[in-house]
Amino acid sequence: MSGRAIFNKPLTRIIPALLVMLGLAFILSLAVGSSSAGLSDLLALSGGASSTAGGIILELRLPRALMALFAGIALASGGCVYQALLRNPLAEPYILGVSGGAAVGAIFGALVGLHSRPATVAMSFVFAMLAMIFVMRVARRRNYFLDSNILILAGVVLNTLFSALIVLFLSLIRDPQSQTVFFWLMGDLSSVTLAEAMAVAFPVLSVSAVLCLYGFRLNLIHLGEDAAKQAGITVEKDKWILFALASLAAALTVSFTGIIGFVGLLVPHAARRLFGADNRRLIPTAALCGGAFLLFCDTLARVVASPVELPTGVITAAFGVPFFLILLWRERNAP
Amino acid sequence: MRLEARNLKFSYGAETPIINGVDMLLEPGSMAALLGPNGSGKSTLLRLLCGLLTPSNGEILIDGRNLATINARERALCIASVFPGIYRQAAYTVRELAMMGRAAHMPFWGASSKDDEKQVDFALEATGMRPLEKRLISELSSGEMQRAQIAMALAQDAPIIMLDEPTAFLDLKHQMEILTLLRDLNREHGRSILCVSHDLNLLSKFFKLLFIMKSGKIHTQGRVCDVLTTQTMLDVFGVEVAIEKDNAGLVRIDVMVK
């Protein structure tokens, strides 16, 4: 995590540029799809016309775009927080067992006959939160001190257990049901409704805003917990709040979208190289980049093999990895 | 700012207490060092005094106020401390590091004011780190890193600065640099310095006050020339030394090798 930022401009110039990029990604997401509904139809919508194409955009593309935006923001900002708190470049919001828990919840729900969407979402969220609470409880030491190493260890171990459970449940599940669940496991934004996207909006945006405010304190905690404590930061309280909020946002979005990997891991790294490691800058920029990235990946997922639709998680991996390797390659001559 | 510890006790668990009844007094403007054999509890005492650990017994008073009743921010305005264990790979510049020392003066989200900038300028100049302020901390030498951390503590603008072995792993030149800096901070900027160290010879030349610890208690405390005696060295360290005092009152310690 060393090195200089590529764009050292002040936030007041970067944020508007990122917002424009985000806006373009959003419009692209609405204007492009596996049908011929396009930009002109999008514009016609604002005129109040009701048509099949308009219906496609409003009913199908808009909820997806919104959820991609919110999930990207939640995952990327959460990723920054995790990487700073745990001082681990491989950390991301799923690491505390949130993704495994959500998957187990969804599949277990399908196994016991809960197929409806609200039931799946609820089971996912509950299991994800239970996993997080368990991991944090295990890592809690005397005086509410949170041991970061134990946190990672417990999270990884729990995720391993969950993976085994997922395989077990999948083998028990009746063939027809496994389709939906299997697709969800790889990140599926196709089932999102407008109501769901709106429900997620406020929690995700407010959590991300709070995480942005914690940027400076996060810098200090990242530097050293003793150094932060002696400088006047309430380190333990801050850690609890930060872990809880970041995991909450991740658990919320994963319940609706399934497991979309790489966003929480790679976007913070990319943003760090582009804009610097100061979390006051990093968290907001990473959040916006995350939203744009996921929007873009989702658009690709819908379009690249049309009419076949790929799970979004496949695209974030296929796209994210080479992109990140290029960033690393650029640094090969740096000290 | 006056720092006082009364009957301080501390243990990590149900084991034997590491700090077993410490009484000490640090007057404003002191230039003090904390010595003792390994395992005597020096680092632990320092952590207790600056509020990183909570004592199991006894109290710490700052100008008469109990440290336990002061919140983190206020405490940071009273005591700044420098410990090893900074995450060196963090991608912050020297200036950003120093600015972090201003945390207790800044709002929650860390926006710096002109005053903060001035204080950081001052801290960087006093520690001689101004030319290096744009350098990343991962690119600093050990001596520079130490000075950067002291700059951070200085920027914090607390009357008392505590340091845990600031000269460890440094070569002689850098040790001299740090100790000179600390002495200047004490003489010219009026800070109280409490420093844990091993280096008896250098210490005796820079510090006025010594606290010598043994087995969790303060064995001896007082002025350097009074406290550094062959008997004390034998009692505390179990080593025979020869002590020489010159006219300027500076003490030299020679280890007797048989």
Add this chain to the structure above:
Amino acid sequence: MPLFLLVWLFASAVYAQERTVVDELGYSFTVKAFPKRVVSLAPEITEMIFAGGCGNRLVAASEYSDFPEAARKLPQVGSYARPDIEKIASYAPDLVIGSASGNPERSIARLRELGLNVYVIFPRDVKGALDSFRSVSELLGCGEHGFRLANALDARFESCKALPVEKSPEAIILFNLDPPISSGADTLSDDLLSWAGLSNILHDSSIRYPTISLEWIVSEDPEFIFLAIQSGDNNASAAFFDRFPNMQAVRKKQVIVVDPDLVSRAGPRLVQGAIVLREALVKARGKMP
């Protein structure tokens, strides 16, 4: 010609105690003339056996062998995708009948390694299903009942096709809604649609059971949408497309729920499936001049 075949079959059935057979994948082995203990590895095979009149020969069948009613009483030996090898072997069957489109090759191989006779069918389309039906009946020596039925079904299929239809209206069959899963080229349901006089909008898809985007279905706007959902609430399914009132199928009330077993099982009930699909078309045409 069919008569001659029948006579020849009776003769061989009566006089031969063992014969060599070759299954639809080209594997040959010898088997008893009238296998008494048969295990079916797929629901459609179970249906074929019962339809042929030899249901009493079955000692066990795979899960979901739920038609006819009598089949439900049979002990289950694992699923289509994972036959329970041990259990099958424990029944000491004279003959096991499996399907290449569902049972894994490894399971078939394993059963053969254990010394069991496994006959594998591979019906790729409607005609293929009928041929498999005939083969299975002949294999079991069920008598002419199976053949007669197969021929009758064949005739009905042909009559389906014979009905005049101008341009085939577009249709799609969905096996899952969330995400939408349909069938492309080289599938049973694709073939069924063309037999019923309909054109599968995914006919050119190289993926046999693709997961497609809802948006594409909406924009392709097929005249008929058949929902053959294998789990879940059918009433909820029917209302799935209501939020796109501009779609043809929604306007003309041609979003039709069908029993998935009728359109995806390569058994004798495929005819019913074709009829259901055909009836939808006829009813729709009947409304218009």
